[in-house]
Amino acid sequence: MSGRALGYSVVFLSLLSGSGWLFFQNFDVDGVNQLKIVRRAHTKAEPDTSVATVMQSSFDAPPKPEGELPAATVYQGRRAISIATFNMESFNQSKSRKPAVMDLYVRMLRRFDVVALQEIQSDTDDLLPRLVDQINSHGGRFDYVIGPRIGPQRMQEQLGFIFNQDAVDVDRSAFYSVDDHSNLLTREPLIGWFRTRGIKTDEAFTFSLVNVHVDPARTRDEIPVLRDLMFKVRDDGRGEDDVIMLGDFSEDYRKHEGLSHVRDLGWAVGEISTLTAGTAFVDNIAFQKTSTVEFTGRSGVFDFLREYNLPIEQALEVSDHMPVFAWFSVFEGGEPGRIAQR
Template sequence: MVATVLRPYILACLAVTCGTLFSGCDFDAVELAIKRKAKEVVKDALKPKTDQPQQTASTDGSPVLKSADSLTVASFNIQVFGQSKLENRRATEILAQIVRRFDVVAIQELRSKQQDVIPRFLSLVNSDGSKYDYVIGPRLGRTSSKEQYVFVYDTNRLEVVPQSVYTVNDPQDLLHREPLVATFQAVGVANPFRFTLVNIHTDPDEVDYEVDALADVFVQVQQDRIREDDVILLGDLNADPYHLGRLGKLPSLVAVISGVPTNTRGTKTYDNLIFDSRSTVEFQGQSGVLRMADEFGLTLEEALEVSDHEPVWAAFSITEGVSHGRQAGNEPVEMFR
């Protein structure tokens, strides 16, 4: 990537310099011309192509460690997270270790009529001295199999903005499980990053209709009473970044996971974090998929006991409006449809 960008820049410099030698122009004019040409070349080299998405920013492996200037945001579909899974000691120990790696985790597929699953799970998470809390939505679904969305977050790093938590209103019943929305803000820093998370698990049988509906959800959340422009839609979309319907056609929307599978069997890219790149400049260009089998030395069968999905994550600046730039080869997918 670097060589590709620099090559035309060098050629441009040589062209301008050689032209100057023969035309007798002064060196100030040479310098100005080179600077202008360099800007044009680099801008053109980094500009996304309109006929295909940009290359993925996604990587396999561990997320970046918690740091003073970064926030790690994750999404995790914990398959059928209920009483039975809570009684699987090995699975819950791994789940607790995963949660501790992130500042906030959007969880999908909590399934239990008893409302003690998350409190009991957080007791395990916090048993090492951590201080995680949670936000939970109502039980949702059109059948007897109901699910709940959950946000689990580190109170040493984040706080929930008052009166920001709600379930999206869906009067036309376009979604099986209406998204849970919550706005978080970094603590302990000046000018803290504030962002809104939209937790979603689409229905696999009606995914085409639901990703279309999520386009309206995304815009509505941007315009809700909180008026937060940093909106991150995350969860199990049951669709890869190239098949997001009207959601994928929203201007400047990017999906940070692409080209790598997010399910435990390694066959599908269904889990993601999506945001408007014009607004959410705090994205640090780092994202990926945590491979449970590799990270914890598990067989495929043992990893599947934890979940049939892997956690996906992205890193953001802890300070509002600070862009760290994007590393070469680490571009998120810009979705053109």
């Protein structure tokens, strides 16, 4: 990165299902090379809102009956949470009116504790709330966060997170979206902070998620910006060393030369196609292995085409991407009583 400055404005957008209520929490973050967050005055206090619920289940097991949701998922005798990313491919009003498509979204998303979503595309603010409400009908306690509309005027989208409130807590004041005045990124990432639930607070795994969607025509320019952003999020004043970048990188992870300077960078999946029809692996979950020792080593691509025995035409109506997931210990440092070095 040269002397070009990348400015950030932290924007938290919360929607109350059915009311279209908006809340913005603003910060200033100055410069690619000089990350500094300064809290600015905001015009409206955040109300106590609980937005929707969803059932969470173990990835390899069928959904538990209603009322049997665990505080955290059990994986091979250890408590772990599943973090996933999913490009929904133009999730819009037209798709939301197709019961078969919505049913498949529900069946997939309820499998994970936290999911970063890309390509939410609607002129109205009720699209994601309605999806979460539909998932709610199966029981559980999920919530969601959705960012501002980003990208070119005719191809705008929103990034978002849905998460199991029985598995994680969130700091609503710590969600922010990059405000890129220099247009270094076509779509500004959405960033949030999470902490696992169900165990002692001082032993809980805390982590920042950076939800990204790289422009496929600008990967050479945008990937180095994401490298810098990864460090800036780590140094944003919270003292969080576990920064997990996930989303649609629009390129094979082996070609990410712009991320080569991130020491000991790990990727959740390797040479496994993340596209419904194709051989490319463009969706992934990245983190520093020396910092994020909570990664259990278990990860993969959820091939819903084969899982639900779908014809390719029906699968492509859902998305041309497949969810990528990884499992992380609920304990900071990977074990009870062990605290990772900050």
